[in-house]
Amino acid sequence: MDFPIQFSYTILDAARMLERMEKAKGLNSQYASLYRGRSKEDLGVVAPYLFIYQEGTSFANWLAEEGWGDFWGIYFYSTAPSSELHLHFRKFLLVQTEEGEELYFRFYDPRVLRIFLPTCNEAQLREFFGPVSYFMMEDEDPTQAIIFYLKEGQLGSYTLPVSNVETITNKDEVAETEQ
Template sequence: MSVSEAWIGDCHLKEIDGQRECCCQVAVWADGFDVFHARLEEHLQAQGLSLLWVEEGLSAPHYLRRHRDQQSRIGVLARAVHAGHPVEFGPLNFHNVGVGLDTEQNYLVYEDIADTAPLDDQFGAWPVKNVPKMLLDPLFGQPEPDSSAIEDDGDVAQVPVMRTYAVIDAAKLQSGFDEIAECGLRYRCLFKGQAAQDLKDVAPLLLELDPSADMTRRLLTYNPKLPESMTTAHLWHKEPGIYIRSRMGFEDIWRHFRKFVRIQDESGKWFYFRFWEPSVLNQLPAILTPENGKQFFAKDLTFVALTANPNAGRIIRRV
């Protein structure tokens, strides 16, 4: 049986209705990472804040084994939480982001996707669909190549097809990494080395999607008759990741996103950058400086963010 205790994380927060953000440490009374994350987000929402990303997310003893120099500070945080007071933050020092809508519109364009309802159980339907009708074109359409693509490849016949990728959070899956490893699609962890092995069940994983694959149907299905934890059948409600369209190959896409797995804040501290969360992706244009934004939202990429809200689908691409 799981036992609740203090869990510690380093997180980056943003005001939902403002332009201020901050980095801080947090303690949450939980019996695992999923409860830690859910209680943290619930508490933040009540405070008018959103979670952009979180690093670590470990039980207090595990956190202290990695950060022995922080024993005094973490001890105070850990002792402050219990069943009646499940969340406690360290010092919150907000600062203005200073990047507004006018700046983001200089290099990005947006397109809302209407009526992005997920697939249901499709009881009695044959053949079953793998992709909702309104998402066939945004996710798997083959647009005509633009002039720059033709110029790069010399001939329209030589322009690569438009591929579909997804960056999926293994922590959203009931069986973690194993569900990706067994899905039959090409995949690769965005972490490297020992971190890829130690954190594989909570790591971001790049997949190349096929519209005929069972995994594609699971990502785009929600069946309210099933337990929400049954991710081997449906995943839409979990907001498991983000989608990317590109003519670039798998390895090039992997190398691009590898550069953004961890970033530094103003003090030089490193954080995991959870850009694979749809809610984070939607906020990035207002958070990143134009210089950093243009690096992340590269011209060869089109992003598709799908949330549990069926009317909140969004396409983001460079001008």
């Protein structure tokens, strides 16, 4: 499967990848753990990692061939720098239950994100998307990719056969596809 260059970021889940995270880091040095401080020390081997990459690189090819269908993470497009995205996504790592208990929120697991986004109201969607134009991840059927985007504050989505993912060339086409 080829990913278009517009999916220039991914958050990968070391807990899903296990030792393959080391291979990812070896293939692409442009990454940062979303965990900091004590969490990074204690949970680094299961942490989410933000990667920036370009299509056609060894990393992109390996990720597409080895990771798709195993729910290693989410892909997204943004024009924001990685430092801004790092800060943005760190805000969502912990959530608080109604009882006040803090829990880790695994939004970077596509099985979680594709269920979470449709439950959000407009304000929550705007906050979560922030500088992100659209997200892509495996659908329940990993032969399909699901794309989520915001249009006028409303969540839009559609699925594509994995072989058609490369047909998306920019964020405007994402919005036009739903019309």
